[in-house]
Amino acid sequence: MNKRVSQRDLAKLAGVSPMTVSLALRGHPSIPEATRKRIAALAREHHYRPDPALAALNAYRVSSSKKQFQGTIGWLTGFPTRAGWRAMIQTEGYFRGASERAQQYGYQLEEFWLCEPDVSPSRLTQILLARGVRGLIVAPLPRPHSEIRLDWKHFSAVTLGYSLGEPHLHVIMNHQSRNMKHTVHHLHKLGYRRIGLAMTSANDERVDHNYLGGYLVAQAELPGDSAKLRPLFAPDFNADIFRAWFEREKPDAVISGAATAYQVREWLETEGHPVPRKVGLAVAATPFGDSTLSGMNEDAPMVGGMAVDAVVGMIHRIEQGVPKRPWSLLTEGVWFPGKTVRKQRAALAARGKRP
Secondary structure (H helix, E strand, O other): OOOOOOOHHHHHOOOOOOOHHHHOOOOOOOHHHHHHHHHHHHHOOOOEEEEEEHHHHHHHHHHHHOOOOOOEEEEEEEOOOOHHOOOOEHHHHHHHHHHHHHHHEEEEEEEEEOOOOOOOHHHHHHHHOOOEEEEEEEOOOOOOOOEOOOOOOOOOHHHHEOOOOOOOOOEEOOOHHHHHHHHHHHHHHHOOOOOOEEHHHHHHHOOOOHHHHHHHHHHHHHHOOOOOOOOOOEEOOOHHHHHHHHHHHHOOOOEEEEOOOOHHHHHHHHOOOOOOOOEEEEEEOOOOOOOOOEEEEEEEEHHHHHHHHHHHHHHHOOOOOHHHHHHHHEEEEEEEOOOOOOOOOHHOOOOOOOO
């Protein structure tokens, strides 16, 4: 049986210390790029594979010891203003979770604004490298199909969601289509039979139409006692457009986006449809920090932490650049009852009708 090649063996072949090999294989910025690439090439040539037992022991030691500073992970934002991304309540949750997880690994999470005046993509690449940034998380962007031009070969990067069109990076996000499907089914279990979907068209486009897909699949799965309503996706999502749709489709429950649900509730109340007494209101992703809206809780901080897990793992494996085959890591939400839906049997009884 051939002897397993160890990091000590690689160190002898490379003429460096075992510590240098360990740091190089983890993509540590303290090791020159040329040295990292040379050691990575030797590891591939000699079929180096980490010892799983030693890796488990090291993971235990790392988890139980005080973390030393490992480097910086960049948080890339692309809104017209530097702090514009914070208006997206979910993204605030992603950032909080990512920041906490980065600290657990010994990294710090630092914001970098893609719209910095007079800073070209090549200049931003230089700034990131000069700051020792080797890992990047692309935060949700304001527009779908956005493009970011960087010299990606230097970085281990993932994107949160589908708003980034180019390049195609690994994706970390909640399972939006399944969350939408679960939302529809939970509403049906509560007794709702005319379940409608209404949100801005950009909201669905930014999630690669996963909301529409999940809604249509759920409609097809529901029994015959449920009406098949036409969803509303409006570029200009306003009270008049919503009112016209509501009067035409007559839903007894409305699913909307996290950012528009509060508006929808106000419009319903104004038109004499109090929530949840007359109409149910739910979302496929409850807003971070909200305790009123019913729907699927995606746990935004956990999603942010997953992004850091992925980036740190890529740094350790020296996986840099745009991947040839991007993958998606999706997490399913958990139903949160909230205060904007209720059992329809109880609602009918309150009206003096038989269910």
